[in-house]
Amino acid sequence: MADLVARFRDVFGDSGPVRVVRAPGRVNLIGEHTDYSGGFVMPMALDRAVRIALVPHDEPVVAIRSVQFDERAEFRLPSYGKGDGSILCEAPGGPFRPFDNAQGRPEVLEGRQNTPVPFSDAPHWLRYPMKVAEVLAEEGIVLRGFRAVVDGDVPVGSGLSSSAAYEVASALALLVAARPDVPAGLAAALAEAHGLSAERLAELCQEAEHRVGVRCGIMDQFVSLHGRAGHALVLDCRDLSFEAVPLPAREAKVVVTDSGVKRRLSSGAYNERRRQCEEGAERLREFDPAIRELRDVSLALFEARADRLPEIIRRRCRHVVTENARVLESAEALKAGDLARFGELMNASHDSLRDDYEVSGPELDLLVEIARGVGGVMGSRLTGAGFGGCTVTLARPEAVEPLRAAVLEHYPRRAGLEPRIWVSEAAAGAAVEV
Numbered sequence: 001m002a003d004l005v006a007r008f009r010d011v012f013g014d015s016g017p018v019r020v021v022r023a024p025g026r027v028n029l030i031g032e033h034t035d036y037s038g039g040f041v042m043p044m045a046l047d048r049a050v051r052i053a054l055v056p057h058d059e060p061v062v063a064i065r066s067v068q069f070d071e072r073a074e075f076r077l078p079s080y081g082k083g084d085g086s087i088l089c090e091a092p093g094g095p096f097r098p099f100d101n102a103q104g105r106p107e108v109l110e111g112r113q114n115t116p117v118p119f120s121d122a123p124h125w126l127r128y129p130m131k132v133a134e135v136l137a138e139e140g141i142v143l144r145g146f147r148a149v150v151d152g153d154v155p156v157g158s159g160l161s162s163s164a165a166y167e168v169a170s171a172l173a174l175l176v177a178a179r180p181d182v183p184a185g186l187a188a189a190l191a192e193a194h195g196l197s198a199e200r201l202a203e204l205c206q207e208a209e210h211r212v213g214v215r216c217g218i219m220d221q222f223v224s225l226h227g228r229a230g231h232a233l234v235l236d237c238r239d240l241s242f243e244a245v246p247l248p249a250r251e252a253k254v255v256v257t258d259s260g261v262k263r264r265l266s267s268g269a270y271n272e273r274r275r276q277c278e279e280g281a282e283r284l285r286e287f288d289p290a291i292r293e294l295r296d297v298s299l300a301l302f303e304a305r306a307d308r309l310p311e312i313i314r315r316r317c318r319h320v321v322t323e324n325a326r327v328l329e330s331a332e333a334l335k336a337g338d339l340a341r342f343g344e345l346m347n348a349s350h351d352s353l354r355d356d357y358e359v360s361g362p363e364l365d366l367l368v369e370i371a372r373g374v375g376g377v378m379g380s381r382l383t384g385a386g387f388g389g390c391t392v393t394l395a396r397p398e399a400v401e402p403l404r405a406a407v408l409e410h411y412p413r414r415a416g417l418e419p420r421i422w423v424s425e426a427a428a429g430a431a432v433e434v
C-alpha cells in the first residue's frame, strides 16, 4: 500500500506526477436494521482504505491495474464518442503490456482492438468505476481518462464495505483526473470544485452500486466520505443530517471479528422484517397520525401501545424503537466521554437483535459471549445485517491482545471456523492524498 506510486511507475513506466486518492471502509457501531425505518445509525470510518494512484491522459479511456485481483482492464468513458460505456478488457491472468508512453495511447490486446465487451463480461471489480463514471457523466461532469493502479486493505466481502470504499475512491479518481488543478485535501473540496456537495457525491456512489446490482442504503458511501478521525458519526437516515461524536483512540479500540459464516440474510428474511416494521408502523398510526414509519414512534408511545400489536410484530418493532433510542443515547454517552455506557448500549443492541429481531446466529452469539468475558471489553455486538458476517467490539487498548487471544483460543474449537480479526480506530473520511 505504501508503495502505490512506485507500483504505478512499475506498471505503467510513467515518470510524471502521480495523484493518489483514498476512501475508507466502515463499520457500524450501533443502530442496526433501523435505516429502512428512517432511523439512526452510528458508523465510523476504518483506518483501512481503498487507494488509487493515477495519471490523467488524453485518451477517453480509464485503464486500471488491480493489485488485489492481479488483472488489468480498461473501459471507454461514457461521455466520449459513442457513449455506450463499452469496455475493452485484458483477458484475466493474461499478459500485461505497458502503455506506449510516447503516444500516450492505452495498450489493447491483439484481436480485441476496439471490440467492446458487454458489461456482463467485464471483470466484476471494473464494474464499480464503470458505473461511477456513468453516473458522474449523467450528472454533467466532463470526465477525462486516466491510467491507474488500485490497491486496498479493506477486506473484500467481509461486510466492511470495500465496495463503497472503492466506489468513493473511483469517484475521487475520476474527479481529480478531470480537475488536476484541485490540490490534495478532503473529498468535499474536490466535489465542490465540480459543483457537487459531498452528500450528492455519496448518493451518486450509491446509485453506482445499485447499477452494479446491489440495492444498498446510503450509509456506507456516506461515512466513507464524511468520516472523521477519532469520531463516529450519528447519521439520521431520514434526512442524512449527521453529527460527529468523539471516540478517542487512546481510550478505546474497535475490534471487528469475522465469524467466517457467510452472511446469509436471505432477501426473504430481510423483506419479511421490512414488512413487519411497516405493519407495526401502520398499526401504531392509529394512536398518532403523524407516524409515517417506526422512526416516528417514541419509546413512550410504544410502551403504552405495544399490547395492541401481534406478538411477532411487537418484538420486531421493539427492536427498532429501542435501537433508535440506543443510538441517540450512545451519542450522548460519547459526548460525555462515557465509553462504559456506550459499551452497555452495544451489548443491549446485540441482545435485542438476537431476541427480538432474530437476526443473530450461534456463531455471532458465541463471538459476543467470548468478547464479553474479557476484562477491559466494554461492549460487543453483531454488526451488519446479521445471520453471519462480523461482530464489533469496543475494547480498552490494553484489552485488545487478551481479546484476540480469547477469540483464537475458543472460537475455532467451539464453532469449527477460523475467525479473522481487524483492530481499527475511528479514521478520517475520503481524501485526495497527493
Ligand code: ADP
Residues within 6 Å of the ligand: 050, 051, 066, 067, 068, 069, 124, 125, 126, 128, 150, 151, 152, 153, 155, 156, 157, 158, 159, 160, 161, 162, 163, 164, 166, 214
Ligand atoms: P464488501 O462487503 O466488502 O463491500 P462486496 O461484495 O459488496 O463486499 O464488494 C466487494 C467487491 O468490491 C469485490 O469483489 C470487488 O469487485 C470490489 N472491490 C473491493 N475492493 C477492491 C479493491 N481494492 N480493488 C478492486 N476491487 C475491489
Ligand code: MG
Residues within 6 Å of the ligand: 161, 162, 163, 164
Ligand atoms: Mg459491499
